[in-house]
Amino acid sequence: MSKPLKQIHLAAHFPGVNNTTVWSDPAAGSHIEFSSFVHFARTAERAKFDFLFLAEGLRLREQGGQIYDLDVVGRPDTFTVLAALAAVTDRLGLTGTINSTFNEPYEVARQFASLDHLSDGRSAWNVVTSWDAFTGENFRRGGFLPQEERYSRAKEFLATATELFDSWRGDEILADQATGAFLRDAAAGAFVHRGQHFDIHGRFNVPRSPQGRPVIFQAGDSEEGREFAASSADAIFSRYATLKEGQAFYTDVKSRLARYGRRPDQLLILPAATFVLGDTDQEAAELAREVRRQQVSGATAIKHLEFVWNRDLSAYDPEGPLPDVDPVVSEEHISRGRAQVRMYRDPVAIAREWRQLAEANKWSIRDLVINTGNRQTFIGSPATVARTINDFVQSDASDGFILVPHITPGGLDPFADKVVPLLQEQGVFRADYEGTTLRDHLGLAHPDAPAGTEPAPERAAS
Amino acid sequence: MSSTTPAPLHLAVALDGTGWHPASWREPVARPRDLFTAGYWADLVTEAERGLLDFVTFEDGLGPQSSLLLAPDERTDQVRGRLDAVLIASRVAPLTRRIGLVPTVVTTHTEPFHISKAIATLDYVSAGRAGVRVRTTARPDEAAHFGRRTIPRIDGFDDPDAQQVVADLFDEAADYVEVVRRLWDSWEDDAEIRDAATGRFVDRDKLHYIDFEGRFFSVKGPSITPRPPQGQPLVTALAHRTLPYRLVARQADIGYVTPRDAEQARAIVAEIRAEQEAAGRAGETLHVFGDLVVLLDDSRAEAEARRDRLDALAGEPYTGDAAIFTGTAAQLADLLEELASGGLTGFRLRPAVAGHDLPRITRDLVPELQRRRRFRDAYEAGTLRGLLGLTRPANRYAAA
Ligand SMILES: Cc1cc2nc3c(=O)[nH]c(=O)nc-3n(C[C@H](O)[C@H](O)[C@H](O)COP(=O)(O)O)c2cc1C
Numbered sequence: 001m002s003k004p005l006k007q008i009h010l011a012a013h014f015p016g017v018n019n020t021t022v023w024s025d026p027a028a029g030s031h032i033e034f035s036s037f038v039h040f041a042r043t044a045e046r047a048k049f050d051f052l053f054l055a056e057g058l059r060l061r062e063q064g065g066q067i068y069d070l071d072v073v074g075r076p077d078t079f080t081v082l083a084a085l086a087a088v089t090d091r092l093g094l095t096g097t098i099n100s101t102f103n104e105p106y107e108v109a110r111q112f113a114s115l116d117h118l119s120d121g122r123s124a125w126n127v128v129t130s131w132d133a134f135t136g137e138n139f140r141r142g143g144f145l146p147q148e149e150r151y152s153r154a155k156e157f158l159a160t161a162t163e164l165f166d167s168w169r170g171d172e173i174l175a176d177q178a179t180g181a182f183l184r185d186a187a188a189g190a191f192v193h194r195g196q197h198f199d200i201h202g203r204f205n206v207p208r209s210p211q212g213r214p215v216i217f218q219a220g221d222s223e224e225g226r227e228f229a230a231s232s233a234d235a236i237f238s239r240y241a242t243l244k245e246g247q248a249f250y251t252d253v254k255s256r257l258a259r260y261g262r263r264p265d266q267l268l269i270l271p272a273a274t275f276v277l278g279d280t281d282q283e284a285a286e287l288a289r290e291v292r293r294q295q296v297s298g299a300t301a302i303k304h305l306e307f308v309w310n311r312d313l314s315a316y317d318p319e320g321p322l323p324d325v326d327p328v329v330s331e332e333h334i335s336r337g338r339a340q341v342r343m344y345r346d347p348v349a350i351a352r353e354w355r356q357l358a359e360a361n362k363w364s365i366r367d368l369v370i371n372t373g374n375r376q377t378f379i380g381s382p383a384t385v386a387r388t389i390n391d392f393v394q395s396d397a398s399d400g401f402i403l404v405p406h407i408t409p410g411g412l413d414p415f416a417d418k419v420v421p422l423l424q425e426q427g428v429f430r431a432d433y434e435g436t437t438l439r440d441h442l443g444l445a446h447p448d449a450p451a452g453t454e455p456a457p458e459r460a461a462s
Numbered sequence: 463m464s465s466t467t468p469a470p471l472h473l474a475v476a477l478d479g480t481g482w483h484p485a486s487w488r489e490p491v492a493r494p495r496d497l498f499t500a501g502y503w504a505d506l507v508t509e510a511e512r513g514l515l516d517f518v519t520f521e522d523g524l525g526p527q528s529s530l531l532l533a534p535d536e537r538t539d540q541v542r543g544r545l546d547a548v549l550i551a552s553r554v555a556p557l558t559r560r561i562g563l564v565p566t567v568v569t570t571h572t573e574p575f576h577i578s579k580a581i582a583t584l585d586y587v588s589a590g591r592a593g594v595r596v597r598t599t600a601r602p603d604e605a606a607h608f609g610r611r612t613i614p615r616i617d618g619f620d621d622p623d624a625q626q627v628v629a630d631l632f633d634e635a636a637d638y639v640e641v642v643r644r645l646w647d648s649w650e651d652d653a654e655i656r657d658a659a660t661g662r663f664v665d666r667d668k669l670h671y672i673d674f675e676g677r678f679f680s681v682k683g684p685s686i687t688p689r690p691p692q693g694q695p696l697v698t699a700l701a702h703r704t705l706p707y708r709l710v711a712r713q714a715d716i717g718y719v720t721p722r723d724a725e726q727a728r729a730i731v732a733e734i735r736a737e738q739e740a741a742g743r744a745g746e747t748l749h750v751f752g753d754l755v756v757l758l759d760d761s762r763a764e765a766e767a768r769r770d771r772l773d774a775l776a777g778e779p780y781t782g783d784a785a786i787f788t789g790t791a792a793q794l795a796d797l798l799e800e801l802a803s804g805g806l807t808g809f810r811l812r813p814a815v816a817g818h819d820l821p822r823i824t825r826d827l828v829p830e831l832q833r834r835r836r837f838r839d840a841y842e843a844g845t846l847r848g849l850l851g852l853t854r855p856a857n858r859y860a861a862a
Contacts, residue, residue, distance in 0.1 A: 077687060120499075
């Protein structure tokens with residue numbers, strides 16, 4: 001018996017503040033003008049994507065004590081731009097990354113509930129936990145948390161926000177002009193939360209929103225991050241987009257759900273994925289190499305190496321051999337304000353391995369960074385890319401992908417025009433939106449739905 | 463005295479729920495069930511833009527609305543609940559083209575870093591039409607919503623025990639606006655260089671730490687959002703007494719005040735101008751607007767009857783900080799001209815019933831003022847600063 005075909009979920013990540021984004025291309029437009037966001041969102045909606053995704057970092061990144069100037073720098077306020085995008089789209093979900101360390105539950109809950117009202121039920125919150133003192137210098141709390149407390153605050157933050165969302169049931173507003181009763185109940189919005197991180201009480205002032213609560217995403221990767229997702233999230237934004245790593249992550253996280261009384265289809269796994277399309281697979285492969293060279297300039301290659309070496313390497317020639325000095329192993333890192341600093345756990349071993357690789361292949365510093373860095377996830381003709389994406393999803397490497405184009409704002413257009421129709425023909429991606437809310441698109445139940453009446457996950461018989 | 467027509471007036475409308483009268487939601491035009499939808503707000507702002515108004519403000523607060531000054535109440539017969547004002551403003555920005563959008567922000571419990579980038583972003587999505595109205599809150603229940611500080615219970619702003627509490631809240635608000643403004647300038651306009659030769663996207667010499675350290679918080683900067691289109695979006699504040707007048711004089715582009723007649727207006731304007739000079743801003747444009755609640759009808763008797771009806775529905779006469787006008791558009795135009803002779807440069811009108819009095823402003827009052835050559839016939843500028851006669855300011859961090 002064959003398994004029923006899974007329906008693929010697709011999302012569009014506005015090109016980010018990192019070196020995936022190619023700003024030097026003649027086609028690259030503004031990263032801050034609203035017209036770029038409008039173009040990007042409309043392409044995603046034309047292609048019937050589930051949602052648009054915005055990342056966020058609350059301090060400009062630095063390396064070697066200076067603002068990092070080689071990548072795109074600068075972005076809009078997440079809530080504000082999403083609210084404006086709600087005016088120029090109709091069905092597209094709107095997912096914002098909002099930090100649980102440098103915000104307070106009452107304000108964030110108001111903002112998400114408001115966004116959900118103003119978008120008729122299309123909001124989602126990617127809960128991130130960056131906790132560092134470097135970022136904290138921009139905030140009142142002067143804020144930072146001990147690393148081990150980041151998830152205890154995040155968990156309590158989300159639980160508190162949920163209490164606020166749930167403090168209105170949805171039937172309190174009578175607005176009966178004849179009798180003069182606006183509220184059914186003077187206690188609408190009443191809440192009390194006493195915990196380790198938040199001790200707050202009073203009345204929440206935004207009535208229940210169309211989705212009840214925003215859809216919850218989680219993006220942390222540690223053990224605690226995975227447990228947080230298994231207990232509390234509707235979807236994970238993950239970094240595992242290859243088949244094998246994807247399957248391992250998928251199995252790991254989905255197997256944690258039973259412990260919380262949840263079913264596997266109640267947590268979607270959506271890795272970040274990049275792509276390069278060509279008319280043929282060969283043309284795409286050539287283009288992909290070109291894009292990698294654009295993404296890794298000589299200056300970027302040196303900075304990337306500094307990242308591992310944790311020392312100033314500005315005197316080295318990117319077209320020359322790797323440094324013979326060893327990395328500095330220290331708690332103090334040369335780079336600040338990046339989520340992925342802890343990716344390189346044993347820098348001395350990595351440096352040794354990279355020197356050997358470079359010698360064996362006669363690679364310069366830049367060649368090495370190009371060849372060892374992330375290649376694009378999907379490279380090929382539209383048919384190849386559509387087939388690969390579908391294979392990955394059907395073999396449980398993910399439930400879909402959050403696509404990160406490398407060109408702003410037009411980088412998604414070829415995917416929308418050429419790949420999406422093929423997925424639709426195969427019956428694995430919606431031909432049109434069936435519902436109006438993001439929960440509808442993702443097949444997630446409304447929090448008020450009585451148990452047992454959840455929508456069936458979108459599946460077509462094969 | 464010169465016989466030329468005095469300067470045109472500026473006109474703004476303050477949007478709050480279904481209107482400023484607590485019984486406004488019971489009027490047939492009120493649409494109280496739509497209050498939490500985008501369409502409701504889009505319709506109001508579109509109407510205001512049709513009347514060529516300078517801007518609309520959006521009220522907001524970090525707790526439920528209340529009939530009491532400094533505490534929540536238990537009433538169920540008035541509108542309770544509201545959406546975040548910055549997000550409403552942003553939601554309507556792409557649907558409008560010329561009118562300024564000025565949401566209320568509470569300085570007491572929010573982060574200047576977040577609000578600075580939010581208003582900058584509102585300026586981007588509206589192509590240069592953003593402003594902000596800052597306010598403080600002394601409500602202890604709102605402090606308990608955040609749990610970061612306690613605010614002692616005070617019985618009124620004139621209570622002697624309250625003086626220190628209120629002074630601190632306004633000092634903090636002044637610091638807050640200072641941080642917001644520095645962050646707007648923390649990127650020079652030409653910081654983004656996209657220099658392919660060196661691989662640099664920005665010139666980091668044109669990004670600036672703001673290094674603000676004050677009594678209440680410190681903020682490092684720079685902003686994560688580039689300098690907004692207007693450079694400095696408009697900062698506005700409502701002020702009823704000396705402390706808030708000082709905040710207006712130190713930090714604002716527009717102050718809203720509540721005089722009862724031209725003489726009071728003259729005294730308030732004089733006080734603000736003196737504070738402005740003391741703050742070293744004598745040469746800068748600082749508008750002082752009068753705030754008025756308005757009920758507009760075809761005759762004064764009709765407007766008064768409507769007010770009586772609303773008061774009866776509310777169970778008590780409506781009073782507030784601002785004077786309440788009842789009458790015709792021509793009578794209101796007379797009053798505005800009279801008050802303006804006291805030195806006010808514009809007005810922020812608070813429609814008693816949004817669905818009724820806003821269209822009366824745009825369709826009756828505006829044409830009346832146009833006939834008197836006291837109001838614009840068309841939008842004359844593309845930005846909110848432009849509408850208010852403010853130039854785009856130089857960046858405080860740019861090398862001269
Ligand atoms: C794919 C991915 C994307 C992320 N995006 C962001 C982001 O936009 N902003 C942010 O502050 N943190 C981001 N993070 C950081 C995580 O959310 C998390 O806070 C951090 O990794 C620490 O948690 P961990 O130790 O569980 O990984 C991202 C992480 C991953 C894996």
